[in-house]
Amino acid sequence: MSLYPVGQFPAYRPRRLRQSPALRQLVRETQLQVAHLVLPLFVRSGCKLRRPIAAMPGVFQLSPDELLREAARAHELGVPAVLLFGIPDRKDAKASGAYAANGIVQQAVRLLKKELPQLLVITDVCLCEYMEHGHCGIVRRDKSGARILNDPTLKLLARAAASHVQAGADLVAPSDMMDGRVRAIREELDRLGFQETPIMSYAAKFASAYYGPFREAAESAPKFGDRRSYQMDPANAAEALREVALDIQEGADIVMVKPALAYLDILYRVKAEFGYPTAAYAVSAEYSMVKAAGAQGWIDERALTLESLLAMRRAGADILITYAATDVAQWLREK
Numbered sequence: 001m002s003l004y005p006v007g008q009f010p011a012y013r014p015r016r017l018r019q020s021p022a023l024r025q026l027v028r029e030t031q032l033q034v035a036h037l038v039l040p041l042f043v044r045s046g047c048k049l050r051r052p053i054a055a056m057p058g059v060f061q062l063s064p065d066e067l068l069r070e071a072a073r074a075h076e077l078g079v080p081a082v083l084l085f086g087i088p089d090r091k092d093a094k095a096s097g098a099y100a101a102n103g104i105v106q107q108a109v110r111l112l113k114k115e116l117p118q119l120l121v122i123t124d125v126c127l128c129e130y131m132e133h134g135h136c137g138i139v140r141r142d143k144s145g146a147r148i149l150n151d152p153t154l155k156l157l158a159r160a161a162a163s164h165v166q167a168g169a170d171l172v173a174p175s176d177m178m179d180g181r182v183r184a185i186r187e188e189l190d191r192l193g194f195q196e197t198p199i200m201s202y203a204a205k206f207a208s209a210y211y212g213p214f215r216e217a218a219e220s221a222p223k224f225g226d227r228r229s230y231q232m233d234p235a236n237a238a239e240a241l242r243e244v245a246l247d248i249q250e251g252a253d254i255v256m257v258k259p260a261l262a263y264l265d266i267l268y269r270v271k272a273e274f275g276y277p278t279a280a281y282a283v284s285a286e287y288s289m290v291k292a293a294g295a296q297g298w299i300d301e302r303a304l305t306l307e308s309l310l311a312m313r314r315a316g317a318d319i320l321i322t323y324a325a326t327d328v329a330q331w332l333r334e335k
Ligand code: PBG
Pocket: 124, 126, 128, 136, 175, 176, 210, 211, 212, 213, 214, 215, 220, 227, 282, 283, 284, 285
């Protein structure tokens, strides 16, 4: 059977199915619902602190009390999950803050799980925010330059993930792009008795200019070099499928494509090829661009945001990670 009317049918008129909102809803192929949304949040120590991110209007570095307020507001609107990033007080060469039992993310997780037990708490697992040099792995510098030490980094990532889960995190999301980190984290979680805790891996994460505003938000810009030795080349789609296959082999339960809108082809292929639960991360610059143009009155921020998220769903995303999650939840309610 063909997907398309091929001539043997009496005049097929697509317009017939567009006559009313109810009819359009009946035949709609893709739904955008609050249940799909994940809200990323940035936490740092302090009290009553809401430090704005210049390039991301409406996004703040929050102290734990304010984080709780922000998470509660989203949760009341039906947003099922948050994704936490931490900004530590001090950075060093071994990212101690990333796996400190009383690190900022670990504190935040305990608070959120105590006050909002129904809210899913996902933690970003990476070292860049905690490293003085801002890279996602351990760096060795010598005469020939600087190198990322992949395998020694795995232990630290596994420790960080374990400390998040011990604090109560429901899911961990490694974003570092070191080879073998999903297996290292899976083995460590299993060893500690957390066989039931899922891993959402940033499986196809591209070295992207779309992360610019995030590095201000998370204070994680590399002090030298860039991330192209561990993040993916935007030119490569087949390689993205191999990265995803590897993460699935290593034990990833959910795979992510990041950024989202400029990588819908990747998203589509990942979902078609593996059929795994798939997340799209609408990253910082995707948010900033819409905010900037919206503030000028050049675009309709709300319509454009909803259309973009719907496109990610259509391409195959089950999960939508977006800084606009709370606004979107509100808009979907008003609709
Ligand atoms: C850190 C990390 C980054 C993002 C998520 N985790 C930045 C980077 O890799 O440089 C980007 C998110 C965004 O831009 O919204 N590993």
